[in-house]
Amino acid sequence: MEVILQNLTKKFPGRGKKKQEEVTAVNNFNFNIPDGSLIGLLGPSGCGKSTTLHLISGLLTPTSGKIFFGEDDVTGLPPENRGIGLVFQNYALYPHLTVKQNILFPLENRKGKDRLSKQEMLSKAEEAARMVQIDGLMERRPGELSGGQQQRVAIARALVKMPKVLLLDEPLSNLDARLRLQTREEIRRIQQETGITTIFVTHDQEEAMSISDLIVVMKDGVVQQTGKPQEVYDDPLNLFVAKFLGNPQINVFQGNVKGEKLYIGKDAVLDIRDILGKDAGTEVPGITEKEVCVGVRPEGFVPDADGPFRCSLRGVEVMGRDISVVSENPAALSPAIRAVINSEHMSEIGSTEVRFSLLPHKVFLFDRDTEERIGFRGTQTEAVKK
Numbered sequence: 534m535e536v537i538l539q540n541l542t543k544k545f546p547g548r549g550k551k552k553q554e555e556v557t558a559v560n561n562f563n564f565n566i567p568d569g570s571l572i573g574l575l576g577p578s579g580c581g582k583s584t585t586l587h588l589i590s591g592l593l594t595p596t597s598g599k600i601f602f603g604e605d606d607v608t609g610l611p612p613e614n615r616g617i618g619l620v621f622q623n624y625a626l627y628p629h630l631t632v633k634q635n636i637l638f639p640l641e642n643r644k645g646k647d648r649l650s651k652q653e654m655l656s657k658a659e660e661a662a663r664m665v666q667i668d669g670l671m672e673r674r675p676g677e678l679s680g681g682q683q684q685r686v687a688i689a690r691a692l693v694k695m696p697k698v699l700l701l702d703e704p705l706s707n708l709d710a711r712l713r714l715q716t717r718e719e720i721r722r723i724q725q726e727t728g729i730t731t732i733f734v735t736h737d738q739e740e741a742m743s744i745s746d747l748i749v750v751m752k753d754g755v756v757q758q759t760g761k762p763q764e765v766y767d768d769p770l771n772l773f774v775a776k777f778l779g780n781p782q783i784n785v786f787q788g789n790v791k792g793e794k795l796y797i798g799k800d801a802v803l804d805i806r807d808i809l810g811k812d813a814g815t816e817v818p819g820i821t822e823k824e825v826c827v828g829v830r831p832e833g834f835v836p837d838a839d840g841p842f843r844c845s846l847r848g849v850e851v852m853g854r855d856i857s858v859v860s861e862n863p864a865a866l867s868p869a870i871r872a873v874i875n876s877e878h879m880s881e882i883g884s885t886e887v888r889f890s891l892l893p894h895k896v897f898l899f900d901r902d903t904e905e906r907i908g909f910r911g912t913q914t915e916a917v918k919k
């Protein structure tokens with residue numbers, strides 16, 4: 534089922550005696566969610582992810598804008614008539630019911646022509662339980678299950694209705710690190726097996742990047758960028774998106790463009806044309822002389838004894854195959870610069886100084902005032918300007 538969000542806006546009125554300001558939790562959200570895809574809605578706390586999900590579910594009504602499921606305008610429909618499955622962070626299972634009864638619950642509540650026979654209900658419940666691999670636990674109560682198992686019951690309960698759209702609100706937050714990894718892969722598998730259009734809310738960029746077909750990065754109710762995870766990572770529209778995606782985070786420096794060179798401090802680190810492409814350089818308006826913010830991905834540093842970018846070495850952290858070189862530079866906007874390099878380059882690192890060459894496709898320039906990317910072409914990603 535394709536889901537279309539059209540100019541979707543949600544404002545909450547100010548509350549309390551001192552009438553706080555109205556909050557625009559979702560601001561003019563436009564997006565077509567392709568049928569059968571898994572979408573990761575991503576952003577920091579308070580950016581409007583859950584509100585968006587609740588607008589799609591019908592638990593909230595938009596202040597303006599419309600929601601379509603395929604051809605149908607569902608904006609005014611209550612949640613129970615939208616054909617959705619909802620899974621929350623806190624599982625929300627009925628503690629006094631067994632796993633089987635919890636999964637059967639949405640089917641037992643059906644009325645009229647939608648009502649199924651007992652046998653049909655049981656077979657659907659068993660099928661959903663098998664899909665999330667809890668069919669051996671049907672007679673237990675939620676209190677007798679681990680967190681991961683409880684979340685699977687919640688997913689089975691959402692799946693048993695064969696929803697047109699599955700909505701998952703931070704479903705992995707209460708699980709430990711190993712289980713999170715396992716469960717997120719399971720969600721992907723189930724989604725692919727069922728082909729149900731799924732919208733997954735998380736503040737964890739790694740989680741969203743790893744399983745989503747498309748990600749939507751939000752900030753303060755405004756969609757910043759949408760696209761395939763790798764494409765958004767490789768081609769961020771602004772500094773916020775660049776900083777939000779990636780672990781370790783992108784390194785940010787104060788820089789200057791003079792002539793056709795990019796300087797970080799006194800070091801001329803790259804030719805502008807190499808960063809912005811062969812069509813750029815002096816032809817790009819306003820770029821010949823400009824103070825900029827420079828973002829360098831941790832994998833964009835290559836240790837090189839003759840490299841143009843000089844940093845003071847603080848330490849080296851071994852991460853298995855790769856190592857993380859921690860250094861300092863007066864132009865850096867954070868106390869530590871993190872470069873992730875292959876351990877083969879270890880010999881290039883001095884004892885107090887480390888010099889780097891920078892890979893141009895891992896270096897991004899941003900306007901210091903607007904924080905918009907300079908020279909963003911957005912060829913691969915669908916970017917939504919602020």
Ligand code: ATP
Nearest residue numbers: 545556558576577578579580581582583584585736
């Ligand atoms: P989190 O990751 O912390 O759950 P979120 O990205 O899901 O955050 P939302 O819950 O959608 O964010 O909230 C978006 C904004 O709307 C926040 O500023 C929040 O305080 C505000 N908000 C949410 N619900 C209400 C409400 N019922 N009344 C007033 N303001 C609200």
